[in-house]
Amino acid sequence: MATEIEKVIEVKNVKKIYRMGHEKICAVDGVDFEILKGEFCCLLGTSGSGKSTLLNLMAGIERITSGQIIIKGKNIHKMNEKSLAKFRQRYLGFVFQSYNLMNSMTALENVEFPLVFKRVNTKKRKKLAREMLIKVGLEKRLNHKPKEMSGGQQQRVGIARAFVAKPEIVFADEPTGNLDTKTTMEVMDLIKSIAKTNNQTIVMVTHDKRLADYADKIIHILDGKIQEVEIVHDVREKRESKTQENSSEEEIEAKEQIQEKELIQEQEELNGK
Numbered sequence: 001m002a003t004e005i006e007k008v009i010e011v012k013n014v015k016k017i018y019r020m021g022h023e024k025i026c027a028v029d030g031v032d033f034e035i036l037k038g039e040f041c042c043l044l045g046t047s048g049s050g051k052s053t054l055l056n057l058m059a060g061i062e063r064i065t066s067g068q069i070i071i072k073g074k075n076i077h078k079m080n081e082k083s084l085a086k087f088r089q090r091y092l093g094f095v096f097q098s099y100n101l102m103n104s105m106t107a108l109e110n111v112e113f114p115l116v117f118k119r120v121n122t123k124k125r126k127k128l129a130r131e132m133l134i135k136v137g138l139e140k141r142l143n144h145k146p147k148e149m150s151g152g153q154q155q156r157v158g159i160a161r162a163f164v165a166k167p168e169i170v171f172a173d174e175p176t177g178n179l180d181t182k183t184t185m186e187v188m189d190l191i192k193s194i195a196k197t198n199n200q201t202i203v204m205v206t207h208d209k210r211l212a213d214y215a216d217k218i219i220h221i222l223d224g225k226i227q228e229v230e231i232v233h234d235v236r237e238k239r240e241s242k243t244q245e246n247s248s249e250e251e252i253e254a255k256e257q258i259q260e261k262e263l264i265q266e267q268e269e270l271n272g273k
């Protein structure tokens with residue numbers, strides 16, 4: 001039996017048509033799927049298949065032509081720019097292929113940045129940013145600027161920045177696109193382990209089938225359409241087995257309490273009470 005898990009993202013018959021003069025390009029062509037809380041979801045497809053467009057639509061960066069995108073129960077394309085910006089700050093994090101770090105700022109200042117918008121005070125901001133950079137293995141690079149770091153280190157800063165404010169959903173567009181194989185695997189392990197620890201939802205775009213192995217759900221895209229939604233790990237089952245584990249622990253505890261009471265009763269009887 002599967003437990004009910006929140007659908008964090010619902011995509012309903014979404015289309016995106018770009019107009020180039022008289023030409024119409026249907027980048028996303030009527031797609032439907034949902035993503036559950038805590039799920040690691042991969043949008044997998046070849047170049048030009050429409051995966052980045054779809055990610056940008058889900059993140060509210062681009063406007064849909066038709067359909068609905070519902071995130072945490074809210075139809076994001078009905079929001080005005082101001083509410084959408086607030087919604088993004090509150091619930092979403094981003095990791096980009098080209099890192100998108102501020103070159104004039106140190107690693108620490110870059111990671112502090114999302115917390116400024118959340119109005120976290122300076123002392124707490126520095127503490128959280130430092131902790132996050134330590135978590136991604138950059139304790140010795142806190143005061144380095146992006147140019148003074150390797151690509152892998154810059155992307156670790158990018159990950160720390162995306163996760164520092166504990167957003168419920170993190171969107172990642174080819175986050176390892178500029179990295180070598182070894183660093184790619186390290187960065188992927190990092191994203192996955194941070195997200196699983198905090199039960200965060202990841203939506204990642206890639207053309208690399210090997211990276212899709214990290215996903216719970218793979219959405220295969222071709223020519224703007226979904227070819228297949230492949231469920232690799234059912235997050236509902238994992239949650240269910242956890243619940244069963246918990247209930248058996250509870251059962252053991254309850255049994256122990258009963259045994260203890262019986263022992264006390266026996267003792268009292270022996271003592272003639």
Ligand SMILES: Nc1ncnc2c1ncn2[C@@H]1O[C@H](COP(=O)(O)OP(=O)(O)OP(=O)(O)O)[C@@H](O)[C@H]1O
Pocket residue numbers: 018019020025026027045046047048049050051052053054207
């Ligand atoms: N701003 C735009 N104006 C016009 N056409 C666009 C625009 N953005 C994307 N397209 C077209 O939409 C289609 C999907 O592009 P998209 O960038 O989403 O693909 P992709 O799967 O992410 O590719 P890649 O892996 O190469 O980044 C392509 O045919 C592309 O040329």
